[in-house]
Amino acid sequence: MAIAVLLIVLVIGTLAFHFVAPSAGWTFTELASNWSQIDTTIDITFWVTGFVFVAINLFMAYAIIKYRASKGGKATYDPENKKLEWWLTVLTSIGVAAMLTPGLFVWGDFVTVPDDAMEIEANGQQWHWTYRLPGNDGQFGDVKAELITSQNPFGMDPEDPLGRDDVLVLNPSVHLPVNVPVKVNLRSKDVLHNFTVTQFRVKMDLVPGMETYLWFTPTVTGSYEVLCEELCGIAHHTMRGEVVIDEQADFDAWLAEQPTFEETLNPILGNAQVGAAQYAVCTACHGQQGEGIKALNAPKISGQEPWYLRRQLKNYKAGRRGVHEDDIYGQQMAPMASTLIDDAAIENVIAHIQTFPDNPAPATVQGDVVRGERIYAVCSYCHGSEAQGIQAINAPRMAGMTDWYLASQLQNFRSGIRGGHPQDFYGKQMGFMGRNLQTDEQINDVIAYINSL
């Protein structure tokens, strides 16, 4: 008896939950693309399945109440009822057809890309996104996995003329014009990934060795988060990107700022001699040889890889780092970085830093190396088993660098002081990981282990 009442309560409760959920925000995100048909198909399915759910369970509850065991009660012997069974089969088939038919039509639209769609390419790799646009000729150049290097992260074939004008977006944020249908070609360099923007409703896997696609027409301007939704390894949940939907004019302006493949073939080369003059400003805190001065809270920069120095200098300059109110030392660095007026200046100073001898910084942090080794197992996926850093994963070197600085940065990542800026994509990733180190003791342990490498 109680079970029958419970069934009725559950049915009512489920319906109540369903109708209350949207007001709490527990429903589909607001649609920002042309795929309203998908939402309609879902609505149809809700009505059909909802009806069946309510009907079956209420009928069952009624049957339990009506025919629960009683003294002297007896069941009716009733082996089958062909007519009833056929009716139920036919009705079910009709319900199924009602859900399937619109679904197939919408799928037909999804697999047929409109002729006037613009094309872009989204590239996935552990654990970040990059993008490519076809440039003025409207065609993509050839790419090969074997050609991928740190200078040529897309693996573009320099011999292919179609590729020279391809626009390369070397960070996880891409812009698109509103109300223009876009076909997104999807490629992966390593493992399976999946390109999802919840507000656009569509998603598709990226499969290494082949090209997949999806298409949509963005209808609302704004910034949308790209999620990887196919398990791609330990940092799967940090593989986020951004799609910014712009008015056409803003999009054009953004596009003009992005380098073409041609331009990346001739990178600005830093001049160490010129850089020496610019480095004079840095000497006061970071030391003559970039060895770092703890008393001034300036870390060792000698021996750090150029790509990482470049990214951080640009982050400081652009206000992506050193802007958090609690980031006192970061706030000191930001105006210093701004003294480097252009990219050439940055390259010069980096070139100069590369000339410094790389002496390991003295260990100052004490911790339990054995426990630290266990913690470091997670770090090693990105930073390497020797904490040497892996550029492809955007993970800098940590071994031999100033350990007190590592400790302060880990604390900053944990508390959101660093990596909180929406455009600091890689810092945000480290924030996800840093939050797992909940005590200072754990931080000290892992650093003690890094010191032992």
Place this chain on the structure above:
Amino acid sequence: MAYVSIADRDHEIEHHDPETFITKYIWSQDHKVIAIQYGGLAILIGLVGMIMSSMFRLQLGFPDTFAFINPENYYQLVTIHGMIMVIYLLTALFLGGFGNYLIPLMCGSRDMVFPFMNMLSVWVYAVSVIILVVSFFVPGGATGAGWTLYPPQAISPGTPGTDWGILLMLISLAVFIVAFTMGGLNYVTTVLQARCKGMTLMRMPLSVWAIFVATILGLLAFPALLVAAIMMMLDRTLETSFFMPAILQAGEVSNYSGGSPVLFQHLFWFFGHPEVYIVALPAFGLVSDILSTHARKNIFGYRMMVWAILAIGGLSFIVWAHHMYVSGMNPYFGFFFATTTLIIAVPTAIKVYNWVLTLWQGNIHLRAPMLFAIGFIFTFTHGGLSGLFLGNVTIDLPLSDTYFVVAHFHMVMGVSPVLVVFGAIYHWYPKMTGRMYNETMAKWHFWLTFLGTYSLYLPMHYVGFLGLPRRYFSMGDTAFMPESAVTLNTSMSISALIIAATQVLFLYNIIVSLKKGEKAGPNPWKATSLEWQTPSPPKHGNWGHSLPEVHRWAYDYSVPGQEEDYIPQTVPATDVPVGRDHGVDH
């Protein structure tokens, strides 16, 4: 050929009673002991799987609170939890456990036709479980590739356990498949060859039908997993390129070239989808028998139920790619697989209707097994209906890889079969042990498990609608997720912990009742099928001197004009005072 029962035909099987403790309980060839070994081990490893889920639910419900769960062991826990529950718990328990126990008893045979191979099966299964457990303790730990083990990621750096974990996982699966094949050969051959006199196919209880068909599915589907596992092992060890295209590994160009990750997915799901029904069909069968017995009514539409089992079994082989709508396979496949997938809803729906119609005009006794069976109908209906969302290729676009999928398959092949497992254990407990379980405790077990699981999985569908991706260690701050969704996640985790704690009740009940339970007698439920017509627990050889003879189907409950509301299958038509035709003919 004139009827000669298998056991008496050519004395192929000598039923010497085992004498020593070892031959009786360890190296036993008695299907009942083997069934309990299979079931016990499955439940044991299932508990491990459940504890794993509690651990990662802690991380999901209370992100960045418990430092002992880091991304590495989180993915390992999620992976092995899935593997254990689907294969080492449910497949082993339904087929190795219930299949072993019920097939010979319900068919009226003395034992499985190959008792020695049956014994090997359970011990090989034990080896596969041990290998699985060992994989946690090798350098690098267990694999964290997700239970689907998709390459390249399963064997590329960036994923936990690519050194030894993945190899042990694949080896364990291969060993499991060997165990399953040995068991499966037995179940199929026993059903075909060793039914007692009068046990025609259409007189078999639905449990036997369902386990029989599920075993055939397993025998045909597991080879796909074996093939995929072997090829992946070679890709990992010899650097062949079956599944591995030219890729970067930790930023370096690898030696692979040209392989097809999608091929692996085809093979995996060619196994994986029938696997859903390998688990679901036995649940369908067992629940049919529980419902009929406790409603004191024949199962409604027996013939349709048999045909539905066969139809579901057949169709389950042509729907596999609905797991791959967004995998990058040829998108035109979507039309075909969406259609077949939604067609399979029809025979499945018929089964649900017939269960409910079995209750209609019954005389329903709400004992614990019946509560679990009713709970199953509710959760299975819910899970089946959410499957119509995912099977419809268009709706899969927003929902694939979100928590909606997790909620769906936990409802349909987690909660539902597990409710049946509990119901069936309580239902057959008196037969297996000769003693009754504690009814009050069993009912509490039901209420807490049933309500707990629903409060866990109903909200999970909604965070799925919202777009929360599955297999995320943590979501972090995301513009489209409201704060309240985090609260919902926390509440789900609390439900999960309550469910996990509730299972102590179950363990306590079945262990303590072994000694303290009331004596059950041979047929406490007044059931009709053969296993209840022999002492509890049945002796070695099941039937004493002569095999039973069957004279009617397994569902003669509440036959009009009878004093008792059941007629065992062994009662000849002539012993029934009222006419042979029970006066019902539609």
Place this chain on the structure above:
Amino acid sequence: MYLTLIFLGVIMATVITWLLRQTLNTQPWVSQPADDAVTGVSINTNTKTVALTVFLTVATSIFALFISAYTIRMEEPDWRPVAEPVLLWFNTAVLILASIAYHWTRNAAVSGVQGRLKPGLFVSGALTILFLVGQLVAWQQLNAAGYYVERNVANSFFYLLTAVHGLHMLGGMWVWARSTIRVWSGADADSVRLSIELCTVYWHFLLLVWIVLFGVLLST
């Protein structure tokens, strides 16, 4: 996957045809007086034969899936066909002879000609071992010619398919060894008849599988 689906289609058709010939359309709740005479055994044959048939179905499923994987993977552009050694033709002939020898032994066992058992089993076993050795030599020839297992996936498939087939043969040899030992220790034809009969079926099956595999390997 088409091949696998065709295979499954055949299996399903067989099952359904068989079921239809059973009592599947009766109304089981209506008691049928004739039922009391109905045998419980639904296939009028030996239990071990049924088990072997089921096992061969599983084995066919494995091979069908391997060949399906082969044909799908073949579509990728990096496929470089293997130049199959001529030795394989010789091996095929040996396997055919082994199969014939086993059949001859089986006939002897069925008709109770004790004297033909020993030579029959000896020749079948020797030919099978010759086949397996021949396959190993073929591997070595390929390896010597630079067709390393990991060099191209076509090579990988060649080694893999022949290995899986060879392992099945080895499994058969175990049963062969058992009946051979029994015959040598004086067992009469009747007691080893079933085992030899089943082995014969198995050998024919593996011959068929090999011919299909060889055909697939040659044609691509």
